[in-house]
Amino acid sequence: MSIGAFMFDAAPVVRLSTITRDGTGDQHIAFDAVAVEPIAGRYVQDTVDAIAFFDEDQNVDTDPNSTMFFDTPFKDRQSLYDWGIGTSQAVLSLPTCVDSPAPSCVKPETKAAMGTWNTWVRESGTHPVDHPDGKSVPAWMHFSNRYQDRPGPTKPSYFDTDDSTYKIKSKAKVSYVAADDGTVIEGSEDIDYDSRTADTHLPNFVMDSFKAIQKDYGIAPPNLNYSTGDLNEHDGRTTTTDTNSTGIIPGRAYAPVGKRPEITDTKGYAASGANAKCVSAAYTSGGSIGYRPMLGVSGVDAEVNAWRARANVSGTVVPQAVRDLMSEIYNAFFKSGLTGSIFNQSPPIWQELNFISCSDGTIRKRHSENAGSAILRSSFMPNQYLYRNGRSMALDGSDVSSFEPVINGDFKGFSRVATLDGSDTPYGYCGQTSGHGGNPWGIDLTDGPGVNRAGRSCFEGSSGDPDYNVG
Incomplete structure (x- = not known):
C-alpha cells in the first residue's frame, strides 16, 4: 500500500515508532518493509486551517x-x-x-x-x-479571547502554542504529486488532519x-481540580486539571470525523485519468466549553x-x-443538574472542512454544485477565520488580505433551545442543509454534561475512515 508522497532534501530516511497519540500501551505493533520510489512530477502541499475566535465585541x-x-x-x-x-x-x-x-x-x-x-x-x-x-x-x-489575539491576514503563530488564544481549531494538510499535464499521480495523495479544543x-x-474569603473569613477555597477524559484533544486519555492554581478548565474535544484523501475532478467527484486534477479533504471536529466536562x-x-x-x-x-x-x-x-448552571447544556462548537486542492493552484469546495457544500461550515458560535498556507482565505477559496472573519458568531442562534419560526437550534444532529444548526455528535438538551460520543459529518452523514478519525 502507498503511504503518500514526501519531499526529501537528501537520501530518504524513514523512522518508525510505536508511540501514537491515542495509544494505551496494550497493543502489539509489527513493522513491515518500507520502500522509497522516486516520482517524477511537481510536489503540491496545501494546508488549510480553520480558527474559531470569540471576540470581545460579540x-x-x-x-x-x-x-x-x-x-x-x-x-x-x-x-x-x-x-x-x-x-x-x-x-x-x-x-x-x-x-x-x-x-x-x-x-x-x-x-x-x-x-x-x-x-x-x-x-x-x-x-x-x-x-x-x-x-x-x-x-x-x-x-x-483577548482582543490582542485577534487574527489577521497572516495566521498568528500563537494559535499553535497557546490554548487561551482561540476556542477550537482544525487543520487539513493535503499533499500529492502532479504530472506535467496537471493530473494527480495515483498513490501520491496524502492527508494529515489535526484539531484541538482550547481552554x-x-x-x-x-x-x-x-x-x-479565605483570607478574611478562614474559609478554604473548594478543590476545583478534577480528572476526566479527552480534554483539549480527543486522545482517550484522562487528564487531571490544575484549576486551583490557574483557574483553567480545559475544553473537551469530541471525536473527530475524517475521510481518506481521494483523487477527484475539479468539482470534487472521484476521478482518474485526464480528469484527476484534485485531491479531497473532509474533516469534522470540535468540542465544548470547559464548564461542560467539569460539570460532568x-x-x-x-x-x-x-x-x-x-x-x-x-x-x-x-x-x-x-x-x-x-x-x-x-x-x-x-x-450540576437541570436546575443548575446553564453550562450543563452548553451546545458544542464545531467546524467542518470540506474542500479539494487542485493542481491548478486553487482550493475549491467539494461537490461544488451542491448548495449544502462549503469549504468551511461551523456552529453558530464563534467567529471563524480561514487560512491557506498561513494566509487568510475567503470561503470561496480565493486569497484575501483581511482582518475580518469569514463567518460571524451568532449568539442568539447558539442559545436557541426552542423555535417558533422553524429556525435551527444548535442541538441534535447536523445535516447537509442545516447550516449552522445541529452538531456532528447529535448532542441534545437531554444529554448530560459528560456526554462524549462518536460523531458523523454534517455534509455526508459519514462516520469517516477509522485511520483518519484523528485529532
Whole structure:
C-alpha cells in the first residue's frame, strides 16, 4: 500500500515508532518493509486551517423565546451587567470591618475583590462594540479571547502554542504529486488532519472571591481540580486539571470525523485519468466549553456547595451579602443538574472542512454544485477565520488580505433551545442543509454534561475512515 508522497532534501530516511497519540500501551505493533520510489512530477502541499475566535465585541444577548422562563442573569448583556453590579454593590455598601469580622460589616480583602469586579463591569457597560479595549461583558465573564489575539491576514503563530488564544481549531494538510499535464499521480495523495479544543478560564472575580474569603473569613477555597477524559484533544486519555492554581478548565474535544484523501475532478467527484486534477479533504471536529466536562464530574459541584455552606453555619460572622455572592458563584458556574448552571447544556462548537486542492493552484469546495457544500461550515458560535498556507482565505477559496472573519458568531442562534419560526437550534444532529444548526455528535438538551460520543459529518452523514478519525 502507498503511504503518500514526501519531499526529501537528501537520501530518504524513514523512522518508525510505536508511540501514537491515542495509544494505551496494550497493543502489539509489527513493522513491515518500507520502500522509497522516486516520482517524477511537481510536489503540491496545501494546508488549510480553520480558527474559531470569540471576540470581545460579540453581542451575547440570547434568544428571548428560549430564555424568557428561566431565572438567570445570562439572558442578555443588561441582565449580566445588572447581576455584576448588584452582587458586587451589595458587598461594597457594607462598612469595612475594623477589627474582628461581623455580620454587619465586610472584611477588606473581600471588599477589594468586589471593588475590582464592580469597576470592570461599570467600565465595560452593555454596548457590544462601544467600550474600552479589554472591557466588555464577554471579557469580564471570560467568554471571549483577548482582543490582542485577534487574527489577521497572516495566521498568528500563537494559535499553535497557546490554548487561551482561540476556542477550537482544525487543520487539513493535503499533499500529492502532479504530472506535467496537471493530473494527480495515483498513490501520491496524502492527508494529515489535526484539531484541538482550547481552554476556558474562570472569571477573575470568581478566583478573587475564593482567595479573599479565605483570607478574611478562614474559609478554604473548594478543590476545583478534577480528572476526566479527552480534554483539549480527543486522545482517550484522562487528564487531571490544575484549576486551583490557574483557574483553567480545559475544553473537551469530541471525536473527530475524517475521510481518506481521494483523487477527484475539479468539482470534487472521484476521478482518474485526464480528469484527476484534485485531491479531497473532509474533516469534522470540535468540542465544548470547559464548564461542560467539569460539570460532568460530580466532585466539583460537591466541593463548591460545601464551600458556600461553610459560610452559613450557626453564629456565622460572614455577612449576608458575601453569603449571597458565594451562592451566586455556585449557581452560575458549578451547580450540576437541570436546575443548575446553564453550562450543563452548553451546545458544542464545531467546524467542518470540506474542500479539494487542485493542481491548478486553487482550493475549491467539494461537490461544488451542491448548495449544502462549503469549504468551511461551523456552529453558530464563534467567529471563524480561514487560512491557506498561513494566509487568510475567503470561503470561496480565493486569497484575501483581511482582518475580518469569514463567518460571524451568532449568539442568539447558539442559545436557541426552542423555535417558533422553524429556525435551527444548535442541538441534535447536523445535516447537509442545516447550516449552522445541529452538531456532528447529535448532542441534545437531554444529554448530560459528560456526554462524549462518536460523531458523523454534517455534509455526508459519514462516520469517516477509522485511520483518519484523528485529532
